[in-house]
Amino acid sequence: MTRGVQGGRQGSPQGGRRNRKAELAAAAAELFGRRGFHAVGVNDIAAAAGVTGPALYRHFQNKQDVLGFVLLNGIDALAERLAGPVELAEADPAAALRPLLVTAAEVSIEQRALTALWRWQGRHLHQGDQKEIRRRVGALLGQWMTGLRRLRPSLDAGEADLLCFAALSVFGSVGDHRVGLPAPEFASLLASLAEAVVRAPIATGSAAPAWRGGPAQTRREELLTSATRLFRERGFPSVSMEDIGAATGIAGPSVYRHFASKSDILLAASRRMADRLRWGLEESLSSAVDASDALRRLARSYVDTVMRSDDLIAVYTTELVNLPERDAKELRALQRGYVAEWVRLLQEARPSLSEPAARVTVHAALTIVNDLPRTGRLAGRPCLAAELAGLASAVLGV
Structure with missing residues (x-):
């Protein structure tokens, strides 16, 4: 139950206002998830909820407020559902682990659309809402980490952080795909993948995989690098050619000497990411002795690619909707093929493993690798590359 429908009787004015606010939030969540934050207007939200645009402003100042309301409600619902298992974990972490993970999995599946919203649209929140969400999530994670360190006393604080955030990524991975399984089977599988993370050994190794070099830093490359960073930080629709030129130290019109349009820059970045993933796949397959070995090599290759291409992978996974349909279709096919x-x-x-279960498992492993290098408190870990490859392999069960 969300805050928007708590309190007030069904027929009372207060209850009616709160129900209307919840209806608007639900309509907005569906639209944001389907079209992306920038492609949805206030009037779209109002129309989807069956009210006028001015009526929406009686409940929210703008669509950022709607997004914040939706996500804060989702976090509150998660915290409420986990309160019992978390309390049990304080007394008996070993006995509480499975119930806690199953409950977290159930909530993630039930709120799948909200999970996707937080992962891909959370950057559009007001700073105040971002700060409040981080505070509430941080409080919840603090409880989890306390329980984990009781379960595994040998972990230091940084290692507990690593495993808790990795488990959170397993649950968040349901927002990255549409694979369907019966709810009990789905929750049990997610809980098992998260448990594999929680119980995984902490890998050791070099600070980062060997790098084989990159393209020469021509003006075109500088523009591509700057544009990709801006697309990731602000979202493609909020970045102009003038912004890209300014980030590279040239006038906006000069960008057109290298790229015909902003979409061409996005297309070049996306194709580069697709090429890097394909090269890693081919190299892993060519040198492996069996499927398990290929997966371990592929996990290391993916970690290498993500850690060297963090802006590219973020754009490649979130911004294809802004490409012309023919190009977007081609790149989505490459993603699915990979x-x-x-x-x-x-x-x-x-x-x-059934095909759906294998897909869920693969997405969980990929999401850990995508998420953790972009988590500020983990990004500086000296052996993060080896740790990510180890966690991915643990989730895959190889």
Whole structure:
């Protein structure tokens, strides 16, 4: 139950206002998830909820307020559902682990659309809402980490951080795909993947994988790098050619000497990311001795690619909706093909896994690698690359 529908009787003016606010929030959440934050206007939200634009302003100042309301409600619902298992974990962490993980998995699945919103649209929140969400999530994670360190006393604070955020990424991965499983099976699988993370050994190794070099830093490359960073930080629709030129130290019109349009820059960035992933896949397959070995090599390759291409991977996974349909369709097919190779290998390594279960598992592993390098308190860990590869392999069960 969200805050928007708590309190007030159904027929009372107060209850009516709160119900209307919840209806508007639900309509906005669906639209934001389907079209992206920038493509949705206040009038779109109002129309979807069956009211006029001015009526929406009686409840929210703007669509950022709507997004903040939706996400804060989701966090409150998660905290409410987890209160019991978290309290049990303080007394008996070993006995509480499975119930806690299953409950977290159930909430993630039930609020799948909200999970996707937080992962991909949270950057558009007001700073105040971002700060409040971080505070509430931080309080919840603090309880989790206390329980985890009781379960595994040998962990230091940084290692507990790493495993808790990785488990959170497992639950968040449901927002990255549409694979369907019966709810009890889905929750049990997610809980098992999160438990594999929680119980995983902390890997050691070099600070970062070996790097084989990159393209020469021509003006075109500088523009591509700057534009990709801006797309990631602000979202593609909020970045202008003038912004891209300014970030590179040239006038906006000069950008057109290198790229015909802003969409061409996005297309070049997306194709580069697709190429890097394909190269890593081909190299892993060519040198592996079996499917499990290929997956371990592929995990290391993916970590390498993400850590060297963090802006590219963020744009490649979130901004394709802003490309012309033909190009977006081509790149989505490449994304699906890349994931399908992981799924094929995982089913070969673990024949008992169904295709949907293998897809859920692969997405969980990929999401850990995508998320943790962009988590400020983890990004500076000296052995993060080895730790990410180890966690991905633990989730995959190889």
